[in-house]
Amino acid sequence: MKRKSALICGVSGQDGAYLAQLLLTKGYEVWGTSRDAQGNSFSNLNFLGIKSEIQLVSMDVEDFRSVWVTIKKAMPDEIYFLSGQSSVGLSFEQPVETIQSFTIGVLNLLEAVKMMNYPVKVYHAGSSEAFGDTLGIPATESTPFQPRSPYALAKASATWLVNNYREAYQLFACTGILFNHESPLRPQRFVTQKIIQTSKRIAEGSSEKLILGRMDISRDWGWAPEYVEAMWLMLQQETPEDFLIATGQSFTLQDFVSTTFSKLGLDWKNHVEQSSELMRPTDLAISKANPEKASQRLAWKAKMNMEQVIEGMLNSSL
Structure with a gap:
């Protein structure tokens, strides 16, 4: 029986590394991308001791041909899009790069998956920043987006793209709207x-x-290794839905x-x-967040405060 395979776009980051570790424990064949796989030190993967177990490939998310070739090479059952400029603060200094890294990247990925001749499940890493300021009212999956930074705007736009492709082309594509989640792998700029x-x-x-x-x-601060399990759970459902992931505190x-x-x-x-x-x-x-849907539908609940x-x-x- 063929092992399930997953392609993690942005495997060198905090979430990408922990997700790769989780999928390996579940018996997956794991592929991971970086803009320059040969030049990247993959320090997070080395820290977790899993670099040698992952098939690393170079991929530019803003280049459709690069995305298409990588997917054809890996032939994954699941794709996790975790790429992009991940700092809210830096997005004010690099607005164009931030917006392009998410919107063009997600669009290229969705177009490529749409053209594949077999079903592929897609997870997109959204962000609570897209909600903007809810005036202290806990956000849910139905709370409207009101982005207040280039980063939030990019995440909101990418989420709407995922929703559009899911409805228009019946793709299994969903977004995890993650609130702040930390770990020792967080870069110093956070x-x-x-x-x-x-x-x-x-x-x-x-x-x-x-x-x-x-x-x-x-802010609602959770533990990153727990949050990647929620990502995986979203792609194990029968139908694709968006879920808000947070501690609720x-x-x-x-x-x-x-x-x-x-x-x-x-x-x-x-x-x-x-x-x-x-x-x-x-x-x-x-x-603030209300993660009740994830608790009820995914049986997922944050353990660490x-x-x-x-x-x-x-x-x-x-």
């Missing part, structure tokens, strides 16, 4: 990893200060900071400064 690493250095004797922007914003960034320093035996107020230079042109005050996420990141040897 505020959670910046907080974790800076606080650890301070605890070890560094005299530096942790410089942050707004600290009153609220929101905390302020100040909560995240104070909890982190407290676990290291420090008072955050002695080590943190705020800078107007780190304030974004627009930022969501409160990000914010405090446990912080512990997991602090205890990492990465």
